[in-house]
Amino acid sequence: MSEPAGSVRAQSVGKPLIRLEDVHKWFGNLHVLKGVDLTMQQRDVVVVIGPSGGGKSTLLRCVSLLEVPTTGQVWFDNRNITDIRADLNEVRTHIGIVFQAYNLFPHMTALRNVTLALEKVLGLSDDEAHDRAMDQLARVGMGNKASAYPGQLSGGQQQRVAIARALAIEPKVMLFDEVTSALDPELVGEVLEVMIRLAGEGMTMMVVTHEMGFAREVGTRMLFLDEGRIAEEGQPREMFYHPQSDRLRQFLAKVL
């Protein structure tokens, strides 16, 4: 390989950050992704909408390589991360992901949830990890709950800690997989607020969501994923007000 593994952190402004080429995913006999091509630039906030079972989450998980595409390639920062030789552990430190079910470690405090990877993966000292984690927790408004265990926090609070945990490793892109779907309605706002601020700060984001208001206001691009294909893509407002395909029109009629 001409490029050593550690060079990914070298900036590459103007180039596409993520590129998917003809990605297919099969689960046994189930063909979930049927050839997805996608390019994400830096500072893009790509919103993915579509009916359930359409492959939204699978697409997101293929980008973070939690699922390996059956065929096709995923390029991250000009590196083919579907190549068997790619160091996925290293690649994943550049890709933050937040899950619908939070997935905080229940046996650790909020602070420890954040510092763990900083120490064990990035090799920071205890003090450095602590300071960085406290900064990130404060950033999501959870600074005063650093010593609480996940079981003592509300869903919205847990999800904000999960965002802080992902942000702390300083990823180049953040993936959000229906992060408000499991929340009580009154807790959705506090999580969306954090995400809106993050987008405002220029974070590259890919967001699978059912929050159409968020999609319209915050997304710089929107994908409508239907039956494993990108059925339509474009500017969110444009797509909301002038959907081109019947499928998108039907979908929007149901969710709006």
Added chain:
Amino acid sequence: MAVREATSIEPEVAPDVRGPTAPLPATILALGVASLAVIALGVVVSQVNYALSDRVLTQNCIDEQISPEDNGAIGVCSIVEALEDPTTTGSLYLGIGLGGLALVLGASTYRRMETKRRRDHAITGAVLGSQAVLLAAAILWFRSASPGLFAKHFLNFADLQGYGGAFVRGARNTLIMAFAGELGGIVIGLVLGILTLSQRRAVRAPARIYINFFRGTPLIWQLATGYFLLLFGFGIRMSGLVVAIIVFALNTGAYAAEVFRAGIQSIERGQMEAARSLGMSYTQAMRYAIVPQAVRRVIPPLMNEFVILIKDTALVVVLGLTATEYDIFTTAREGQSATFNATFFTVAAIAYLIVTLPLIRLVNAAEKRLRSGLVGIAGAGG
């Protein structure tokens, strides 16, 4: 077709179909309690009475094959005599009568009791009554066979004098073997359990073969063969106690592996995904995220394995242990073969219970604590 009178302005009330209220819930409960108490009192009082009074070897006992030459014959005789005493007999029949009455009354009336509390009284009374009937019947049955012969062999404590120290040492050895075996088994089991979860068949297969072998062959065979395998096969001469500990560790490891595997599999998939998404390797994710959570969940089943192992250590009786290595059961076996008195085994059972009952309580408490979900929060940090 009945037509309702149109003029009726009375509010309609559903007919009362509850029927008459049954009487006497407290009496039924009292009958049930009394029936059990009468039996227990009658049996215990006459046993104590005979044990404390001047004791002789009666003709009745001699007829029951208790001979004057037997060491402790008089003590055994008083057990038999007390069992056949009119006090005992009377209390047994009285208990059957009271218990039967409680059962009949309770079973026939509990449905018509006015409140839940009274119904519970009636049901409890009936249940206690039936237990009294069964208990008394069992004692009568036992008494009608050869209680003298049984008491002579299993309840004759005279030969046990001087064995106190041996039993204490036996209990110590039993606990040493079980504890060391369990510790070794936990280490082996954790490694094997993780191996069985590998994606690769080449890694899983040896672990599965090991587990199936040790789960599929009798422990008594593993003990006996293990000793000679080490001695003849590998030329290692070790004390029987050490061999036993090694075999117990190997055997418990197979069972603990399944416990750990189940415990790890019970952790939500998202935990592994979250750890990996932060850049942790599989090993790091296991070590920091998955295993610490799994360990909490496997504590009760592992303690349960420990209780089982305490009893299974009795199998070392097949090994040629030296006297200082004897466990509880081998101590009893030695005493029994020296005196032909099986009461040593009765004492052994009591010794096992003294060790296991507190542990069983501890297991139940741990399970309850885990079920209540406290561990997820309060057990953290360590």
